[in-house]
Amino acid sequence: MLIFGVLRSGLYSLASVGLALSVGVIGIVNFAHGEFLMLGAYMGYWLFASYGVDPLAAIPLGAAGIFLIGSLTYRSAIQRVLRAPELNQMLLTFGISIFLQNLAIILWTGDPRVATVSYKATAVSLGPFTVGLPQLLVFAVAMTLTLSLYAVLGRTRIGKAMRAVAQNRLGASLLGIEVDRVYLLAFGLSTALAGTAGLMITLQLSVSPFIGLLYTLKAFAIIVIAGLGNINGVIYASLVLGLSEAFVEFYVPQGGGWAEGVFFLLILLVLLVRPQGLFK
Amino acid sequence: MSGRQAVQVLALAVVLVAAVAFPFWANRTQPYYLQIAINIISFAILALSWDMLARTGQLSLAHAAFYGLGAYTSALVTTRMGLPIFLGMLLGSLVAVVVAAGLGMLTLRLRGIYFAIGTLAFSETLRVVTNQLRFTGGATGLVVPPLLGGQRVPQYLLILAVLLLAVVVSWMVNRSRWHFAFTAIRTNEAVAGAMGVDVVRFKVLAFMISAFFAGITGAYYAHVFLFISPIEVYSLAVSVGALVAPIFGGLYTTAGPILGAVVLRVGEEILRSTVQRGYPIIYGLILALVILYMPRGLIGVWASVKSGLATGRKETREPAGP
Numbered sequence: 168m169l170i171f172g173v174l175r176s177g178l179y180s181l182a183s184v185g186l187a188l189s190v191g192v193i194g195i196v197n198f199a200h201g202e203f204l205m206l207g208a209y210m211g212y213w214l215f216a217s218y219g220v221d222p223l224a225a226i227p228l229g230a231a232g233i234f235l236i237g238s239l240t241y242r243s244a245i246q247r248v249l250r251a252p253e254l255n256q257m258l259l260t261f262g263i264s265i266f267l268q269n270l271a272i273i274l275w276t277g278d279p280r281v282a283t284v285s286y287k288a289t290a291v292s293l294g295p296f297t298v299g300l301p302q303l304l305v306f307a308v309a310m311t312l313t314l315s316l317y318a319v320l321g322r323t324r325i326g327k328a329m330r331a332v333a334q335n336r337l338g339a340s341l342l343g344i345e346v347d348r349v350y351l352l353a354f355g356l357s358t359a360l361a362g363t364a365g366l367m368i369t370l371q372l373s374v375s376p377f378i379g380l381l382y383t384l385k386a387f388a389i390i391v392i393a394g395l396g397n398i399n400g401v402i403y404a405s406l407v408l409g410l411s412e413a414f415v416e417f418y419v420p421q422g423g424g425w426a427e428g429v430f431f432l433l434i435l436l437v438l439l440v441r442p443q444g445l446f447k
Numbered sequence: 448m449s450g451r452q453a454v455q456v457l458a459l460a461v462v463l464v465a466a467v468a469f470p471f472w473a474n475r476t477q478p479y480y481l482q483i484a485i486n487i488i489s490f491a492i493l494a495l496s497w498d499m500l501a502r503t504g505q506l507s508l509a510h511a512a513f514y515g516l517g518a519y520t521s522a523l524v525t526t527r528m529g530l531p532i533f534l535g536m537l538l539g540s541l542v543a544v545v546v547a548a549g550l551g552m553l554t555l556r557l558r559g560i561y562f563a564i565g566t567l568a569f570s571e572t573l574r575v576v577t578n579q580l581r582f583t584g585g586a587t588g589l590v591v592p593p594l595l596g597g598q599r600v601p602q603y604l605l606i607l608a609v610l611l612l613a614v615v616v617s618w619m620v621n622r623s624r625w626h627f628a629f630t631a632i633r634t635n636e637a638v639a640g641a642m643g644v645d646v647v648r649f650k651v652l653a654f655m656i657s658a659f660f661a662g663i664t665g666a667y668y669a670h671v672f673l674f675i676s677p678i679e680v681y682s683l684a685v686s687v688g689a690l691v692a693p694i695f696g697g698l699y700t701t702a703g704p705i706l707g708a709v710v711l712r713v714g715e716e717i718l719r720s721t722v723q724r725g726y727p728i729i730y731g732l733i734l735a736l737v738i739l740y741m742p743r744g745l746i747g748v749w750a751s752v753k754s755g756l757a758t759g760r761k762e763t764r765e766p767a768g769p
Contacts, residue, residue, distance in 0.1 A: 196560045247739055253559045254506055258694065259738040265687065265731030273725035380683070384571070387564050395560075421579065424586075428575030434568040438561055439553055 168417045169410070170296050176402075176409030177306035178364060180313045183386035184401045185360030188316075191396035192333040192353040195245060195256055199264035201383030203358040205271060207233050207365025208374040215282040215369065222282065222369045223308065229366045230359040237358025241351055249350070264383065271376035279373035287370075301370040312363060313402060316356075320398065329353055333396070388430035392437050394444020403446050408433060470603040481599050485671065487712045488606045489664050493685070494692035494704035495613050496660035499620060502699050503653045504633035506559075509550065509566035510661050511685035512573050513543040517662030518669040518680045519583060522591045525670075527582070532594050536666040543662025544655045551654035555647060558636075567686070574681035588676030591669045602671055609667070610705075613660050617701040620656075629653065630699075661689075684727065691730050695737050697746025706745055 186200045210229045211222040220228075244263060248256045289300040320326040331339040332349045340346045364382070368374065385408065392407055393400030408430055415426045437445060473481040497510050521539035524530045530538070550569060557565050577583045595601045620626060628649045631639035640646045669675045688711070696707025711733070718726040741748055 244735060244739065251738075254563075255738050255742070257506075257560055257563060258690075259735055261687075262731045262734030262736075262738065266728055266735060267731070269725040269728035269731060271725075273722065273728065277724065384567070388568075391564065424579045425575070427578075428572050431568040431572040431575065434564060435572065438557060438565045438568075442557065442561060 168413050170293070170298055171416075172410035172413030173406065174298060174302045174306045174409075175413065176405040177309040177313075178367060179385060179389060179405035179409055180402050181309035181360060181367070182364040182382050183389040183405065184313050184316055184398065185357035185364075186383075186386040187390045187393065187396065187398045187401050188329075188353055188360070189357040190390060191398050192329050193245075193249070193350050194396075195249075195260065195354070196253075196395075197357070198257060198260040198383060199240075199267060199379075200357070200361050200386055201379035201381065202264050202267035202271075203233055203237060203379075204361040204365040204368070204382050205374075205376060205379035206236065206267065207362025208368045208378065209271065209275060209365075210362065211366035211369035212280050212282050212374045215284070216280075221284060222366045223304065226308070226363055226366055230363050233362025233365075234355040234359035237362075238351055238355040240358070241354040245354060246347075246350075264379065268376050268379055271379075275376065277376055279375040281373045282369045284370060299371070305367045305370055309364065309367060312360070316360070317399065325349075325352065385430050388434045391434050392444060393446050397444055397446060400444065400446030404444075407445070466607055467604070470600040474600050478599065481603060483712070483716060485599070485603055485606055487709055488603075488610050489668060490688060490692065490712050491705045491708035492606070492610050492613050492660050492664045493689040494696070494708040495610075495617055495701065496657045496664075497689040498693040498698060498700075498704040499617055499660075500653050500657035501693065502620070502626075502629040502633060503650050504636065505554075505650065505653065506563055506690070507566045507657075508563050508683075508686045508690070509570040510657075510689040511681050511683065512550075512566075512570035513547060513658040513661035514665035514668070514685050515570075515573060515577070515677070515680040516543045516546055517665030518675050519577060519589075519665075520662075521666035522589045522669045522675055523583065525592055526589065532592060532670055536594075536663055536670070539666035540659050540662035543658040543665070547654045547658030548651055551651040552647075555650060567683075570681060570683075570686060574677050577677040577681065583677070586677065588674055588679070589669075591673050591675060593673055594667070594670035597673075606664075606667055609660070609663060614701055614705070616656065621699075621701060625649070687730060691734050693744075695733050695744055697744035700746055703744055703746040710745070 182201075182204055185203075186197060189195050189197045189200070207229050210232055211225055214220040214225045214228070215222055222229075240263060244259060245256075248259050284301070286300050290297050291300050291303055293303075318326075320330060328339070328344045328349050329352075331342065331344060332346055332353075336346055339349075361382075368378065372378075389401060389404040389408055390397075393404035411433065412426045412429050415429050419425050469484060470481055473484065493510060493514065497507065500507055517536075517539035519539075520542040521532070521535035524538055525532055525535040550566070554562055554565050578586050583589070595605070620629070628639070628644045631642065631644050632646055632649060636646055665680060668680070692707035692711050693704035694707070695711060696705065697703025711730070714729055715726055718729055737744060743750070
């Protein structure tokens, strides 16, 4: 049970760290975050179904593709509402989310699709436990990517620029940082991370236009638990969500259905009891 | 009464007469139109009631929760306890109101995005719970007895009456001292409180009024379409529709949400007959475009067209929109 929860939290971290980046650096709560994940998942599916590319090998291409789509979205829409009231920003990304989801339905129908990679059913034993190879791979890759994002933010010039902009937009621009380019980069990166998480979903679950919303909501739950804009707390918050879901699935009768509600309950509780987040 | 007011009153009267006469014509020639009209009116009530809550600055994503509570309460008390349908509908909206008061109290401290996420979480939690419980029929849903013997014309007139009630309430809110209280809270809650506006009371009241209409519309839906399931009545699409229509039509007005609802639903119907799937794309597109290019909605566009025509003529206009 613990193993399941931990493995799942790897994917959750990757799926939500991008949203935390967007909230933390740009201050945009992106309701369309999961839609970029969904687009990434379709990219993974089509590359696999048409050219036999393994979803893991498709990560560079998929991430670049989604980065491009994300940047385009930023330039054409998000950029215009940076100074608008928070609610307009939220409603705009909400509109983008509905748009992308239905675009996917029009293009690829609402039917779920499954990419069956050769090692899908392969199991690996980890000491006394047995886990699926895809789950383990996804966890490893997701954790590596999330941690390297932390490294980028902590060590590199562009990472420092992002943190500077996040702290004080005006101050950063006075220091010669091109705020707009940093924003563009942060948004593109945020969507690319979501897209990568999407690619990895194709390894273990089916792909449909409707998965985006679910992951948007789960990512919300995670960044609310971590505290809005707190990028470092995402990993712990993902663990909280992953473990509580696994707990409900194993110990509550008909837990599979109830687990769907866990993250909503977590959001509600955290917002009502400790709105600044658990890890802040 | 000035000439312009007389024209407005006359136009309203014509619309009202046409709306009342419509079913008698449609029922004989185009029964499908009657169905669509019922849909549009229900949608307009949801939009208007959502807007009344938004006037206090609370942009809720929980409208589906009250819609669903109304639908399920009424369905359950009429099928399981054999209560008359009208009583069921009343109970349904009452439950929605009581729950809204509770949710309103709980979310008082939440602002903006936190409020939106919190209300969404509440609505989805209700969906999951209804999905899992046995006595609500679970994921399979419930079969519901028909309202007014399933006759479409009286059903239509009933929902039209509910819309009229909503219009009257909305109009009264916008004409009374409440209007100032709502606007003050929306613009700056702290200042409103300091000026002596009872912020808690008005925010919760707005929630309750809003939920009453959402609840009764949900109950009506159940007894007209005779079948409900959690995924349908607690659907995010209900909350989204209730929010897009006012934004499209013009926020914080009485006519705006109704106008938005009518245009959106008619557009959706046309789109539905041309593209088979994915037609809700129109909601996303309109929402994004309206936010980017016409923040005051259709009403705002109308007002600026009118003032464009009236330049040169001395006239004091009433400021429309937010």
